[in-house]
Amino acid sequence: MNFYDTDLTQLHDDLVNKKISATELTKATFENIHATEDQVQAFLTLNEEVAMKQAQEVDANGINADQLVAGIPLGVKDNIVTKGLRTTAASKILDNFNPIYDATVIEKLKAQNFINAGKLNLDEFAMGGSTENSAYQTTHNPWDLTRVPGGSSGGSAAAVAAGQVLAALGTDTGGSIRLPASYNGVVGMKPTYGRVSRWGIIAFGSSLDQVGWLTQSVKDNALLTSLISGHDEHDLTSSTREVPNFASQLNDDTSVKGLRIAVPKEYLGEGVDEGVKETIKAALKHYESLGAIIDEVSLPNTQYGVAAYYIISSSEASSNLQRFDGIRYGVRATDVQNLEDVYVKSRSEGFGDEVKRRIMLGTFSLSAGFYDAYFKKASQIRTLIRQDFEKVFENHDLVMGPAGPTVAYKIGANITDPKAMYMNDVLTVPVNMAGLPGMSIPAGFSDNMPVGLQIIGKPFDEQTMYNAAYAFEQTTDFHKQTPNLGGQN
Numbered sequence: 163m164n165f166y167d168t169d170l171t172q173l174h175d176d177l178v179n180k181k182i183s184a185t186e187l188t189k190a191t192f193e194n195i196h197a198t199e200d201q202v203q204a205f206l207t208l209n210e211e212v213a214m215k216q217a218q219e220v221d222a223n224g225i226n227a228d229q230l231v232a233g234i235p236l237g238v239k240d241n242i243v244t245k246g247l248r249t250t251a252a253s254k255i256l257d258n259f260n261p262i263y264d265a266t267v268i269e270k271l272k273a274q275n276f277i278n279a280g281k282l283n284l285d286e287f288a289m290g291g292s293t294e295n296s297a298y299q300t301t302h303n304p305w306d307l308t309r310v311p312g313g314s315s316g317g318s319a320a321a322v323a324a325g326q327v328l329a330a331l332g333t334d335t336g337g338s339i340r341l342p343a344s345y346n347g348v349v350g351m352k353p354t355y356g357r358v359s360r361w362g363i364i365a366f367g368s369s370l371d372q373v374g375w376l377t378q379s380v381k382d383n384a385l386l387t388s389l390i391s392g393h394d395e396h397d398l399t400s401s402t403r404e405v406p407n408f409a410s411q412l413n414d415d416t417s418v419k420g421l422r423i424a425v426p427k428e429y430l431g432e433g434v435d436e437g438v439k440e441t442i443k444a445a446l447k448h449y450e451s452l453g454a455i456i457d458e459v460s461l462p463n464t465q466y467g468v469a470a471y472y473i474i475s476s477s478e479a480s481s482n483l484q485r486f487d488g489i490r491y492g493v494r495a496t497d498v499q500n501l502e503d504v505y506v507k508s509r510s511e512g513f514g515d516e517v518k519r520r521i522m523l524g525t526f527s528l529s530a531g532f533y534d535a536y537f538k539k540a541s542q543i544r545t546l547i548r549q550d551f552e553k554v555f556e557n558h559d560l561v562m563g564p565a566g567p568t569v570a571y572k573i574g575a576n577i578t579d580p581k582a583m584y585m586n587d588v589l590t591v592p593v594n595m596a597g598l599p600g601m602s603i604p605a606g607f608s609d610n611m612p613v614g615l616q617i618i619g620k621p622f623d624e625q626t627m628y629n630a631a632y633a634f635e636q637t638t639d640f641h642k643q644t645p646n647l648g649g650q651n
């Protein structure tokens with residue numbers, strides 16, 4: 163079954179009208195996965211047996227028309243805990259971790275009777291931009307198997323682009339949904355900080371992390387975001403605001419006439435590839451032709467974003483990752499003399515190089531004597547970045563630019579140069595620092611690889627972003643182009 167020609171609403175209707183059963187759909191999903199997985203390597207754990215059983219149960223109980231994802235297999239990034247289903251965060255230290263509870267987002271999806279197809283690859287603890295930091299495997303970009311899928315939600319993006327599943331959950335601390343969405347030509351959306359509960363997300367940078375979806379279409383993304391959003395008493399940073407039915411507003415009347423779009427000159431400046439710039443400029447022209455008003459603006463503190471982000475996120479990570487000590491979770495070193503040895507050896511053996519680098523950077527930034535020069539300074543920059551956006555949003559509805567400065571690069575190209583890897587986040591980290599919603603949608607191609615247009619919204623105004631994304635999607639056909647892997651059709 164070809165997932166490129168359908169969407170969640172169609173599948174739901176077909177399931178309700180018994181044109182297809184959940185069992186048939188789930189079987190077809192695993193056929194797609196098996197036909198392409200050797201090439202893509204998106205999954206760390208396949209949940210095939212349990213998924214088939216769940217599908218049979220859904221069929222036996224009948225599909226409830228109110229449960230929009232009932233009987234539909236979806237993928238889950240492997241830093242989101244799933245009860246009884248191995249959850250590794252792509253780290254050796256969690257190699258044998260079988261959570262005893264579900265993340266709130268999973269609970270919400272289970273209440274809808276979704277089918278969990280399996281757990282998707284990422285950079286270890288979501289630290290990276292290519293999935294090359296996974297302790298298990300590098301995922302390959304379905305558009306060109308010699309290139310990275312981006313990261314850290316690279317498995318999620320590649321699985322959707324390869325037509326293995328219609329949608330997959332990701333997380334985004336500094337671009338981890340938007341960058342892979344851009345590299346794989348899919349829709350990726352990071353909601354406003356606080357929109358979605360972080361309970362059961364393996365914490366990385368707690369003041370930055372958000373959960374969101376990677377999908378083939380804007381409408382699917384909107385529909386799914388409504389399903390996982392809302393306040394959760396387990397996460398006091400989750401907002402009590404009402405959750406709109408985002409998808410219900412996407413229809414033939416959705417228009418961008420009069421919409422005021424700000425384009426930061428820093429987002430089309432130095433360091434951004436020519437091909438990416440040209441593609442984004444053409445996309446902006448298209449918005450203009452649809453009646454939007456495009457203005458050049460400045461977000462002057464963009465240049466400090468990467469440095470400040472890596473200090474703040476690593477500081478938070480150094481604290482969050484203390485719990486992995488060989489005692490409470492995961493793998494314990496065996497050749498030990500005393501308790502100190504258990505900690506040191508379990509962590510030395512269990513964590514990969516990038517994770518260790520960040521724990522050291524974060525511990526250093528927080529240490530007495532260096533705190534003022536690093537963590538405090540970075541926090542001040544964070545405020546300036548937020549104020550830059552606030553100023554622009556006084557007169558504009560949305561900010562737009564590229565999601566990343568380049569298209570997907572070759573596997574191995576940046577892995578020995580962490581700074582080069584970090585610089586790919588220059589256009590995405592400011593959004594997390596300011597707590598804003600951001601998405602990437604397919605906007606064209608450069609070097610035969612997809613380019614993502616980044617759309618940034620005001621806090622809790624995901625609707626305006628979805629509307630603009632939908633208007634673009636309905637009048638272009640970039641999202642209809644698919645990689646040619648063979649086998650999945």
Ligand SMILES: NC(=O)C[C@H](N)C(=O)O
Binds near residue numbers: 291333336338339475
């Ligand atoms: N986690 C993210 O959002 C990706 C970012 N490149 C990082 O390594 O921190």
